[in-house]
Amino acid sequence: MSNWMKVCSLDEIPRLGARIVRHGDIDIAVFRNAEDEVFAVEDRCPHKGGPLSQGIVHGKRVTCPLHGWNLELDSGCAVAPDEGCARQYEIRLESGVVHLSLA
Amino acid sequence: MDMSLPNNKMKLVMVGNGMAGVRTLEELLKHAPEMYDITVFGAEPHPNYNRILLSPVLAGEQTVGDIILNSIDWYRENNIQLHMGKKVVKIDRKNRFVEAEDGTRAEYDRLLLATGSNPFILPVPGADLPGVISFRDIADVDAMVSASSQYKHAVVIGGGLLGLEAANGLMKRGMEVSVVHIAPWLMERQLDEPAARLLQKSLEEKGMKFLLQKQTAELESNESGRVSAIKFKDGDEAPADLVVMAVGIRPNTALAESAGLHCNRGIVVNDTMQTYDPRIYSIGECAAHRGIAYGLVAPLFEQAKVCANHLAQHGIGRYQGSVTSTKLKVTGIDLFSAGDYMGGEGTESILYSDPIGGVYKKLVIRDNKLVGGVMYGDTVDGAWYFSLLRDGKNVNELRDHLMFGQDHCGNLGHGGINKAASMTDDMEVCGCNGVCKGDIVKAIREKGLFTLEDVRKHTKASSSCGSCTGLVEQILAVTAGGDYSAAPKTKTMCSCTEHTHEVVRAAIREHKYLNIPQVMQAMEWDTPNGCASCRPALNYYLISTWPGEAEDDPQSRYINERAHANIQKDGTYSVIPRMWGGQVTPSELRRIADVVDKYSIPSLKVTGGQRIDMLGVKKTDLPKVWADLDMPSGHAYGKALRTVKTCVGSEWCRFGTQDSTKLGIDLEKIFWKMWAPHKVKLAVSGCPRNCAEVAIKDVGIIGVDSGWEIYVAGNGGIKTEVAQFLVKVKTEDEVIEYTGAFLQLYREEARYLDRTVHYVERVGLDYVKKKILDDAEGRRALHERMLFALSVEKDPWMERVKEGKEHHEFEALAV
Numbered sequence: 001m002s003n004w005m006k007v008c009s010l011d012e013i014p015r016l017g018a019r020i021v022r023h024g025d026i027d028i029a030v031f032r033n034a035e036d037e038v039f040a041v042e043d044r045c046p047h048k049g050g051p052l053s054q055g056i057v058h059g060k061r062v063t064c065p066l067h068g069w070n071l072e073l074d075s076g077c078a079v080a081p082d083e084g085c086a087r088q089y090e091i092r093l094e095s096g097v098v099h100l101s102l103a
Numbered sequence: 104m105d106m107s108l109p110n111n112k113m114k115l116v117m118v119g120n121g122m123a124g125v126r127t128l129e130e131l132l133k134h135a136p137e138m139y140d141i142t143v144f145g146a147e148p149h150p151n152y153n154r155i156l157l158s159p160v161l162a163g164e165q166t167v168g169d170i171i172l173n174s175i176d177w178y179r180e181n182n183i184q185l186h187m188g189k190k191v192v193k194i195d196r197k198n199r200f201v202e203a204e205d206g207t208r209a210e211y212d213r214l215l216l217a218t219g220s221n222p223f224i225l226p227v228p229g230a231d232l233p234g235v236i237s238f239r240d241i242a243d244v245d246a247m248v249s250a251s252s253q254y255k256h257a258v259v260i261g262g263g264l265l266g267l268e269a270a271n272g273l274m275k276r277g278m279e280v281s282v283v284h285i286a287p288w289l290m291e292r293q294l295d296e297p298a299a300r301l302l303q304k305s306l307e308e309k310g311m312k313f314l315l316q317k318q319t320a321e322l323e324s325n326e327s328g329r330v331s332a333i334k335f336k337d338g339d340e341a342p343a344d345l346v347v348m349a350v351g352i353r354p355n356t357a358l359a360e361s362a363g364l365h366c367n368r369g370i371v372v373n374d375t376m377q378t379y380d381p382r383i384y385s386i387g388e389c390a391a392h393r394g395i396a397y398g399l400v401a402p403l404f405e406q407a408k409v410c411a412n413h414l415a416q417h418g419i420g421r422y423q424g425s426v427t428s429t430k431l432k433v434t435g436i437d438l439f440s441a442g443d444y445m446g447g448e449g450t451e452s453i454l455y456s457d458p459i460g461g462v463y464k465k466l467v468i469r470d471n472k473l474v475g476g477v478m479y480g481d482t483v484d485g486a487w488y489f490s491l492l493r494d495g496k497n498v499n500e501l502r503d504h505l506m507f508g509q510d511h512c513g514n515l516g517h518g519g520i521n522k523a524a525s526m527t528d529d530m531e532v533c534g535c536n537g538v539c540k541g542d543i544v545k546a547i548r549e550k551g552l553f554t555l556e557d558v559r560k561h562t563k564a565s566s567s568c569g570s571c572t573g574l575v576e577q578i579l580a581v582t583a584g585g586d587y588s589a590a591p592k593t594k595t596m597c598s599c600t601e602h603t604h605e606v607v608r609a610a611i612r613e614h615k616y617l618n619i620p621q622v623m624q625a626m627e628w629d630t631p632n633g634c635a636s637c638r639p640a641l642n643y644y645l646i647s648t649w650p651g652e653a654e655d656d657p658q659s660r661y662i663n664e665r666a667h668a669n670i671q672k673d674g675t676y677s678v679i680p681r682m683w684g685g686q687v688t689p690s691e692l693r694r695i696a697d698v699v700d701k702y703s704i705p706s707l708k709v710t711g712g713q714r715i716d717m718l719g720v721k722k723t724d725l726p727k728v729w730a731d732l733d734m735p736s737g738h739a740y741g742k743a744l745r746t747v748k749t750c751v752g753s754e755w756c757r758f759g760t761q762d763s764t765k766l767g768i769d770l771e772k773i774f775w776k777m778w779a780p781h782k783v784k785l786a787v788s789g790c791p792r793n794c795a796e797v798a799i800k801d802v803g804i805i806g807v808d809s810g811w812e813i814y815v816a817g818n819g820g821i822k823t824e825v826a827q828f829l830v831k832v833k834t835e836d837e838v839i840e841y842t843g844a845f846l847q848l849y850r851e852e853a854r855y856l857d858r859t860v861h862y863v864e865r866v867g868l869d870y871v872k873k874k875i876l877d878d879a880e881g882r883r884a885l886h887e888r889m890l891f892a893l894s895v896e897k898d899p900w901m902e903r904v905k906e907g908k909e910h911h912e913f914e915a916l917a918v
Contacts, residue, residue, distance in 0.1 A: 005918045006918075007916055007918060008916050012911060012916070014657070014658055014911065015658065016632060016658040016659075017657075017658045019911065019915070019916050020915040020916065021915070021916045021917070021918055022915045022916070022917055022918075023917075023918055027915075030916070033632075034631060034632045035631075048672070049673075049674075050672075050674065051670075051674040054662040054665075054666070054670060054674070055635070055662070056634075056635040056638060056639070056658070056659070056661065056662075057658065058630065058631075058632050058633055058634045058635065058638065059630055059631050059632065059634075063634070063635035065661070065662040065670050066670070066672065068635065070635075081550070081560050081561045100918065102918070
């Protein structure tokens with residue numbers, strides 16, 4: 001069951017950047033790339049828990065600020081040879097508004 | 104259109120099933136797994152194996168199973184049609200198919216020739232007798248192993264790398280081995296005479312015999328028809344039940360030539376590994392690139408990468424040739440050679456010789472650059488020398504201690520251990536990333552790693568400070584048999600572009616690019632918006648070249664420079680306000696104490712740079728903390744001016760000769776908003792007792808009775824580097840101008856992430872002196888440009904506190 005919630009308008013996320021969405025105890029990083037696609041993954045690098053939202057976004061990837069792991073934004077998984085995935089959330093963009101499903 | 108339908112795919116046929124070819128397929132499958140239907144022909148009845156490790160197999164240290172790189176399942180899983188034991192004898196370029204000896208045909212859209220090389224067989228009578236073999240493949244090893252159980256006398260013709268490895272293996276299998284060599288000493292293409300004599304002596308101690316300067320006349324047979332003796336041109340003779348010819352290899356070009364492809368000491372290819380028929384590629388030992396057919400694994404893998412890229416119709420990778428070096432894989436013998444190891448006219452040699460200890464080293468220098476070297480007995484610095492050689496680094500200033508290796512140049516971090524072989528598996532190799540020897544060996548074995556780059560990626564060893572690189576390369580050489588070598592390091596900015604830092608920077612200046620997308624578009628970046636290494640570099644080059652005009656893109660800055668605080672391991676930040684020259688007032692201290700209480704900041708620490716660090720600040724609190732502190736940003740988070748460390752100087756100190764505190768504060772107040780390629784630290788001491796430790800700062804100033812001495816390019820990090828004397832001046836104004844000019848030169852010319860020590864090491868102190876000391880006008884202009892760049896910078900904390908700049912950075916969203 002999905003549970004769509006409005007997060008913010010697209011312009012509130014910097015292009016090639018991210019915002020943190022706080023949901024209870026969990027921080028979710030919501031990314032926007034150069035093509036205005038949006039992605040949502042838990043804000044914890046599978047390596048050592050680094051805040052992915054603080055990383056540099058390029059293509060469809062983010063580089064974790066702590067130790068430089070690269071993660072695929074659309075899967076939340078580390079780029080080989082590193083291994084591990086951050087939890088991924090469903091996200092969609094509707095007429096300039098970002099919605100997140102926390103189900 | 105469904106590209107996955109097989110009949111839509113292009114057909115790729117590979118002739119030759121060896122390491123270079125299969126590596127190309129692996130790279131291709133990574134880039135474009137669905138692009139081709141792939142067919143592979145291999146003349147040997149084996150899947151791809153590690154040919155480099157035939158020597159340990161012969162020596163009984165490994166088995167054939169150990170050296171298989173791609174199992175038959177691998178081919179199946181990747182839908183590769185594999186024809187083992189089928190030798191291709193014909194290419195029909197017009198109708199685009201190849202045909203094997205048994206008539207098997209395969210059509211191609213693209214053909215990859217990876218036919219490798221053939222051993223050279225001496226054209227002497229008896230060369231075709233039973234018992235005369237070469238050392239090239241598993242069949243040869245099998246023949247040698249079986250001979251060793253039946254016969255006694257082995258003769259290896261050829262005292263080069265391969266011959267000695269064969270001889271060593273046969274000896275270990277219990278045979279009496281003589282090595283015949285035409286030259287006056289062994290491995291003459293890698294070693295000079297003294298090193299070769301040491302090698303010979305230690306092999307003789309193991310039981311090997313040598314027949315040097317002997318030319319083979321013929322091989323004789325016994326009554327059963329098998330080889331029985333070798334005869335030399337000088338009339339001498341030696342018994343031989345087995346003769347191994349290891350006198351060199353020749354690129355295997357027969358098939359290509361029969362198809363009319365241009366060959367000249369190899370199948371001639373261009374920088375994208377294409378032959379004269381653009382549908383046909385060639386890589387590996389059979390290919391001649393710019394006149395060279397390479398035989399070592401690293402350059403071939405480099406070629407494989409480029410070839411796969413091109414086959415995948417990706418971008419513009421080009422192979423530009425490699426510099427190579429050699430290690431001998433005979434257990435217990437350490438030997439390294441690279442470049443012009445002989446020396447000669449126009450070169451000088453530095454020698455170290457300890458015949459009793461079995462250590463010999465020779466470094467050959469031309470025009471202040473290392474151009475070659477030989478090492479025997481102690482090769483731990485081989486990788487370091489090789490990188491100096493490859494990068495063409497000016498070694499003039501290292502000269503005095505060059506011979507004693509990298510450790511002697513102040514590296515810390517692995518406790519003086521320099522022999523990988525003597526390490527146990529649980530001993531730490533990489534102190535930065537906590538990687539033990541066992542982890543590295545395991546990764547090399549399990550993941551089939553060959554290059555230093557591979558090991559860095561998989562284990563992270565040697566990927567941070569790099570001081571354990573020599574150890575990692577030794578482990579690699581022992582475990583995988585990887586021969587040292589690499590493509591020339593032209594230092595492209597990163598894998599997003601083939602341009603170097605210098606080229607990009609010059610283009611930014613020349614064409615006045617003002618933002619990152621302009622640069623990437625004009626310079627044909629391979630990735631849509633770069634990566635975490637090139638974007639911060641580009642951002643710095645733009646804002647330092649066009650201050651006030653170029654766009655400063657926060658999303659292309661590392662988080663610390665975006666948040667203006669240092670990210671910590673738990674995602675909180677640390678805050679260090681500026682304390683000019685280390686001086687602080689009671690009210691500032693009170694405000695700091697109040698802030699720590701108010702925001703429950705868990706940790707408060709005095710830094711090494713005479714400031715105070717508040718650790719564990721939540722990001723959302725940062726602007727409030729800055730506002731309450733009401734102190735300027737300390738830039739402790741930035742590639743920027745950090746501290747100006749001072750001693751109390753003549754104002755209080757009974758020894759002080761100059762007011763170092765005041766000069767330090769003046770310098771800090773002038774330069775504090777400067778962005779730089781890396782962090783910059785200054786210090787000012789009021790007398791030669793040097794309490795401010797200026798010798799390890801980027802710019803260090805020592806007050807003496809008659810003025811100020813300026814030292815530059817010191818460093819106190821991974822590699823301790825003592826700053827070098829630049830000039831002595833009389834007045835504070837001069838100190839400021841010279842400091843400004845030096846830092847501006849560094850800002851304009853250093854590569855991003857180079858400290859001043861790296862920059863000065865690269866260009867040489869003489870160059871710096873020419874720019875700063877000899878050219879007064881140039882010096883003033885540099886300083887002026889520095890002041891102009893500073894004039895457009897604001898205090899980033901106050902911009903955020905008072906103007907609300909980038910406020911989204913510090914606010915979370917709620918749902």
